[in-house]
Amino acid sequence: MSATSVVELQDVLLVTIQGELTDEDAMALQEELTTNVARSSARGVLIDVSGLDLVDSFLARTLHDIAGASALLAAETVVVGMRPEVAITLVELGLTLPGLGTALTVADGLDRLNGSARRR
């Protein structure tokens, strides 16, 4: 059972993932998100994974694909709030998500998207 929500914050799309994400959910999310980015010409995508306590290789690839597709649509993708155990699992699986931006919190992620000029 999962619930994902996509919220538009000015020119940034905030995606919150709650609970477990099945492969179908992940593909649906990728589809919806890419469409949304194209429609709203968003500048950035924030994916909040703090509610996720399980990330498998498929989801890792989906995140990577989302980042790639968004980059083609001129939007930067930042994954925020990854839990320690999830991070360790991903590293142990060898999924280091290269090229994907990361931040501790949604606020940090927004700062990152707004450029280094607004760094704390």
Next chain:
Amino acid sequence: MTAGTGQNIRDRVAQFLKENRSDIERAWATTPVFTARRPADAAEECAELLTGLRHVIETGGEEDPSAGGLATVRPVLASLAARSAGGPSGSDRPDVTVLKGPLLRLWREQDLPEDIVHSGDLVLSNVLNTLRIALLEIELSAGTETILAQRAQLTELSTPVIKLWDGILAIPLIGTLDSTRGQIATESLLEQIVAQQARVAILDITGVTAVDTLVAQHLLKTAVAARLMGAECIISGIRPQIAQTMVQLGIDLGEVATRATLADAFGQALRVIGLTVCPDERGAG
């Protein structure tokens, strides 16, 4: 030998132990097992040991180290084992086999038929052998407990996560990093990154004696996991010899930032979070 005769022999031996208590205790007190003790303590321990052994023989449990009869002897054995500071192989380890000689001598000095003497010999030897096994078991389990406690202490000691500044954490790694300690260090660092909302984490390996491929791999994994969570990792305190070893081993830390000293790493961390250190204009000292 039938069970009936066996019981007769046991009763006979138990009776012998009871009647010759003081002689046996006196003989035992002069053996190396007890000479290190104060005479009063030694006498008390001898008496306890003897009572316990008699109980074991009466109940016929002389060949079973886990028998209930030995329960009465265990406190004495534990105190014997506690004195063996040198460990199982130490030269000062108490050896209860020295108790056998005096005991068998006293047994043989009695005026008894030969077959009873032989059977009694067997019973007494058996019970002392069992005693020795029980003592060894106690020593081994005491050693294992000590090792476990020390390992736990070491693990606790080795993983303090230090807050250097708002958003900057450091973890000084010390000694040899095996997989357990490394894993605990990683986990506590990542947990603290979340708890303290740290943007930069410094892994200081000044106190690490050797870096092999496994340790390097672990450092790298920690750094990547921290990056996935949105924090940057800096590895500091790489001594020249270690740097050379790492190059010779072909270890590549990739894009992880490295610095020679913790101070350099701290400076870099301050830059990352957008702070600078500048001299105080007022010149206060």
